[in-house]
Amino acid sequence: AQKITQTQPGMFVQEKEAVTLDCTYDTSDQSYGLFWYKQPSSGEMIFLIYQGSYDEQNATEGRYSLNFQKARKSANLVISASQLGDSAMYFCAMKVTGGGNKLTFGTGTQLKVEL
Amino acid sequence: NAGVTQTPKFRVLKTGQSMTLLCAQDMNHEYMYWYRQDPGMGLRLIHYSVGEGTTAKGEVPDGYNVSRLKKQNFLLGLESAAPSQTSVYFCASSYRGTVSYEQYFGPGTRLTVT
Numbered sequence: 001a002q003k004i005t006q007t008q009p010g011m012f013v014q015e016k017e018a019v020t021l022d023c024t025y026d027t028s029d030q031s032y033g034l035f036w037y038k039q040p041s042s043g044e045m046i047f048l049i050y051q052g053s054y055d056e057q058n059a060t061e062g063r064y065s066l067n068f069q070k071a072r073k074s075a076n077l078v079i080s081a082s083q084l085g086d087s088a089m090y091f092c093a094m095k096v097t098g099g100g101n102k103l104t105f106g107t108g109t110q111l112k113v114e115l
Numbered sequence: 116n117a118g119v120t121q122t123p124k125f126r127v128l129k130t131g132q133s134m135t136l137l138c139a140q141d142m143n144h145e146y147m148y149w150y151r152q153d154p155g156m157g158l159r160l161i162h163y164s165v166g167e168g169t170t171a172k173g174e175v176p177d178g179y180n181v182s183r184l185k186k187q188n189f190l191l192g193l194e195s196a197a198p199s200q201t202s203v204y205f206c207a208s209s210y211r212g213t214v215s216y217e218q219y220f221g222p223g224t225r226l227t228v229t
Binding site: 004009024031032033035043044045047051052091093095096097100101102103104105106107108 | 146148150156157158159160163164165168171173203205208209211212213214215216217218219220222223
């Protein structure tokens with residue numbers, strides 16, 4: 001079985017600063033994918049970034065980057081130059097090959113960006 | 116291109132009543148999913164489907180049934196609603212294939228059972 005752990009229920013960051021949201025995972029599969037989703041207060045789920053288990057480079061998408069440390073089983077999300085619009089809940093999730101490619105989610109981190 | 120849509124957006128039920136949530140996608144995705152989101156627990160998978168006419172149980176299937184008669188639609192049914200089913204329900208869909216394909220989510224349905 002797969003498990004995702006997000007140990008930071010809430011985080012604060014000042015505008016224009018960088019912030020790291022932690023995510024650790026557990027799986028015995030060799031082939032898996034790691035995802036981050038953003039959920040603003042309006043409720044929709046927005047895909048941010050993906051990292052494959054065989055990818056040698058850390059994924060980046062604009063101001064988002066994924067700090068992937070395979071040996072430590074961690075997939076932390078780094079948001080650079082935080083903006084007020086980044087205030088939201090952030091979920092880390094994992095998918096393994098087969099069985100419908102189901103996503104297993106963590107419990108989320110509530111990020112608040114302050115002036 | 117509407118993506119993933121869910122009907123209704125809000126619903127209040129009394130204990131014991133039944134209802135069906137409808138999910139529709141126009142991206143020709145093979146896989147579809149139903150999740151529920153409860154405070155402090157993230158999203159948990161209820162049921163999923165890997166193709167028309169097929170369904171399978173997820174992590175929390177009890178009290179729910181699903182059907183996928185058409186590729187673009189995935190229905191979630193509550194036969195006898197209970198207060199424990201008060202939650203926000205999300206439908207999602209994705210392409211079949213490698214783990215790299217993201218899941219696209221609908222806007223959610225907020226269900227309250229009194």
